[in-house]
Amino acid sequence: MALGELRVLGACPLDCPDTCSWVVTVRDGEAVGMRGNPDHPYTRGALCVKVNRYLEHAGAADRVLHPMRRVGPKGSGRFERISWDEALEEISVRLRAIVEEHGGEAIWPYLGTGTLGYLQGCEGVAGRRFWNVLGASRHFLNICSTAGNTGLQRTNGTPGGMDPETFALSRLILLWGTNTLTSGHHLWKFVQEARAAGAHVVAIDPIRTRTAEQADEHLQIRPGTDAALALGLLNVVLSEGAEDRDHLAERTNGWEDFRAEILKYPPERVAEITGLPASDVRALGVRLAHTRPTGIRATMGIQRHAGGGAAMRAIAAIPGVTGDWRHPGGGVAYSTSGHFHLNIDTRDDLLAAPVRQLTMTRLAEGLDESVKCLWVYAANPMGSTPDQNRVRERLLREDLFTVVMEQFPTDTVDYADIVLPATMQVEHTDLHAGYGHMYLVWNEPAVEPPGECLSTTETFRRLARHMGLTEPSLYDSDLELAEQLLASGHPSLDGITVDRLRKEGWVRLNVARPFAPFADGFPTPSGRLEFGSGPAYVPPHTALAGEGPYPLALLTPASHTFLNTVFGNNPELLRRSKGPRVVVNPEDAARRGLSDGDRARVFNANGGFEAVVEVSDRVRPGVVASTKGHWRKLSAGGSTVNAVVDERDADMGRGAVYHDNLVEVAPCAPCDGREPATMSEST
Template identity: 55%
Template sequence: METTVKREVRGVCPMDCPDTCAWIVTVENDKPVRVRGDENHPYTRGALCAKMNNYAAHTQHPQRLLQPLLRVGPKGAGSFHPIAWDRALDIIAERFSQIIAEYGAEAIWPYYGCGSFGMLQGLAGAGRRLWNVLSTSQHVMTICTISGGVGTGYTLGDNRMGMDPETIRYAKLIILWGTNTLSSNHHLWRVVQTAKADGAHLVVIDPIKTRTAEQADEHISLIPGTDAALALGLLHVVVSLGAEDREFIERHTLGWEAFRDRILQWPPSRVAEETGVPEATIWQLGERLARTRPTAIRMLMGVQRHGGGGMAVRTIMCIPGVTGDWRHPGGGAAYDTRGFFKGNWGALHRDDLRRPGTRSLSMTRLGEGLLDVSDPPVKALFLYASNPLASAPAQGKIRAGLSRPDLFTVALDQFMTDTAQFADVILPCTSQLEHADLHNTYGHIYISWNEPAVPPPGQCLSASEVFRRLARRLGLKEACLYDSDEEMARQVLASGDSSLEGITLERLKRDGWVRLNVSDPFLPFSHDFPTPSGRLEFYSETMATRGLDPIAGYTPPYEAAQRNTELARKYPLALIAAAKHYQLNSIFANSPGHSKRQGSTKVLIHPVDAASRGITAGTPVRVFNDRGAFFAVAELTDGVRPGLLASTKGAWPSLERGSSTVNATVAERDSDMGGGAVFHDNRVECEAASDNVQ
């Protein structure tokens, strides 16, 4: 009889989620049998989300890639045969060397996404040293937080700082703005419930009546992209009541008089016209905001995925500067918390090894980069932690670019994604249960170590090991390219900052996670701000020098709020695509269990809009504009306003009717700040679908 050897291993979830849950992996005979939340972690508290509860099984999916593959058929056909690792690395090194010799290293685009947030295996650091030494094109992460982050930085002085979300438990008014907490940040819900039990009032501001909005005391639906106008209207009420915190404003802010003048230009009547929010609702919430301390505002990425997204987050971040909430435990606004981790990023990334002046390429302009960029053209694409054919805008352009016969593409992945099918070489990589990693987070102030729980299956290698081996194949001599995972982790932890004092790799390996050395409750901006002036900046001289409007305000979206224009008449419906409850971006789209729970792709449509188009509940529909089209099933609901459609992101085109998804309709266009994506700034039409589309 075989003896069962059972053990438990501490780790952390790597996914694109602010919760970054600490977990414990149960292993039996070197097989993961269960992943559960760490009961002792103050934020995780023993719970994982609906996406991750069955992660152990997902890592053992029968379609898991287990050996390197070489393409033998047309690009996109999915025809490959196995090859050895040595052969795969030789092919990549040879092609890279040829491309560098003929076009220069900038013809290579290392393209990575949000498949992992790790410092060693994910977007926070994986491969950075290799690409710096080679001086390839620089990949710019524009798909997620960047627009709102830049806006945050102009107001607070750091793109990745805000209130500590754990302190929301002290708030008396909570505004969840552009975030579906129960689906995308659900561990915060316990904090919100604690505050509500102590009398807090919960408001959700979202164009859609989400799961979270259904649980709120108040749901305010607005026209997509008009959030900053609503913020100005709320502040107009605060100022009209004389409820601004004049002491805080005088001591801790810059540019109040100019910002006050702008606020006074946005009375509730004007804001109601712009946002679609009733004037009485604006007055009601404005009065509540004026009299309630502390007020906490939590935003996530949805609020800034439009042409005015950076200014929207900047202006919302100004609200606690007017009300003085930054001085109170439970007061302030949160968008990203990664800036509180003061790691030695320079030692991890080694940007000093890069040749000055190398170009940058935006990940949300991949189609343009592959089809239009020249001097030099992109001749090689190295993809990891990303499935852009499912996740990036302009899906049709991306497919055309990936089909280029002269483009050499490498995909490092766990599965044969739609994007991987266009690769020339596919490399099988480890999952979070099979490699080491170090994580901070954008939703709380704990850092975590992920200890590998089981050996890699088949011939899978970690991303860090792939980059070490590739560097050796390329004959590169810089010693740091060959540092071990633990050496890199020690280097980033050794910053000398007081927030990391006593936080060593040995301590993290023993305990799994550690809270940063900051006060509890943590009030990061009760006295000063990391801006050039040391104050919260209603007026930003930095913005002025960059040719931007220096005063916080409202920048309309490109398309979503248009009315009575030629575009709005041709495409009368605005479209937004939110995160799925059972799927994380494009991850788990190929999981039968997740897909069954999530159901088919739907489009939420108001009954008035459906009736005028002859659409009934359950009708297959085609949603389209000049950029492309996708198919879905109509769900009639008053959870969206007339003139608005709502769908979800992350589907794989190959698994959808018509081999396209919502991103086929999304523009390859930059937001106002940081070059962020505009997924929620989209006008379309909707019609009943014909029966002959497969």
């Protein structure tokens, strides 16, 4: 290291299971380099293609650096610079008036997954104490994983599962509805270790992704039929007599009823539902029956459909039947977040009375006349929530006071009345816990914030002071908040302190290595895995594909170059993305007169978006795919994939249904210059 250089340890804040530890090189107060921390056992020195450009992104010319007030019509993105004092005074006056006239519930604090920090972001529900003092409505952050979380909670007692590092010990690996090489690529090292020891890797995915291309076997399943496949595989396990009867007797409840459900799904029936050959279902079932340990990686995309909760319950049942939870390297890895027992004290005792809950993915529905203030932070709902056109209509309300805390002029910023400049990760303090590994990771600020940017915690401290609020906990420092988080008393946190984290950068939870979380029982009231009752397979909405005016099932997977809408304005990553594209199977393309490279419109009754056609068998007939993350105002036609996504709930947890929508695709007519909100599905 050169003389005068500093090496600052930090953590990636983005919505990815890997939560990388990084090292920032600082010279003369400027961050001049960033790399993955080579000492971190999961990061192992590597960052992703997106985060490799993080310092460039933080210094981008379009960074929001000062508070701003709207001067043009809503949606125009026209603002004037104001001081922090002016911004805080205007906000204070408006919030007091709203509370006095309409009550605190007229305020909707809309927090997203732009950062997963326990101090600055959604994991610690940043700002909740402030909103509780005002009596604001409760925000239900359901955009990502709630259907799967609920299904796993009902089955295992926690969404927490395998330590992903133990996939190195697996002998059969099912990568189920997860594109590991795009969304969480650090797991692949452990998959490779397992392969070197003879493991067989199967990708189960409707799309032939980067990961599916690298697997030993790819089962191109119909979207949303995963529960049926899980039941079919267990049907074969039973026919092989390979169920772990001791584990079933000692560690599970409801086996006889669930066994009867399994028997309803022989491979032939499963083939009709999933579109897979019955021989493939049977072959994988036989392999599953006789391979211990089997590790299953299933991430959030698998549960974003009408039967998402049931799908995760059925998948979680597999190691309950095979007994794989007994073995390190066996079980299901969905999220490790359930293993982090931090003390998240949002001070709900500060509420004077119970308040209503407003649902994140029901923004268009929820933004009725009863909501007088929408406060958006770590979120870009204009770009990320369902039913984009209807959301835009609601954001155009002149009586809706909208404040957006942001780093860049996103699609949502254009509808704000006040914009507050937000820090980025290298500029503030935070504490992170990976939901794809077992480490707490500390983020030390490496440089001073540019312009007048403030962290989330400091913004709320200043606003509370400006409003004259006297509750002492509103003014806790970042280090005090971190100390409180670690003070849960849970044994997994023994010996983990803020001082230790700041010095070492990361610390593994106090759990066994290798970690077999349910080898001795489950954190359910009974101490057993609960197979449960009710339908084990809930068909997706797209089971109707091929019928009606919208015959194609649309999937909206993660992009390799964006993370949700983060980096959607980065020029180089935008170039690499090649703009919005829609993958269409050759059979479907031929029926519609579409060729590779054509511009097409993808639409349904909600609206539509434009994309360049990629004709490929990477998707099945009847299925089309277009990645999420593109910005509306940077897209041809002024809409993105979320213009066609329904505001509809999954079967459990009010989960979102981003992968469960029916559309049609047609050659695109020349652009007629109309505003996106007025476009109909017929254009």
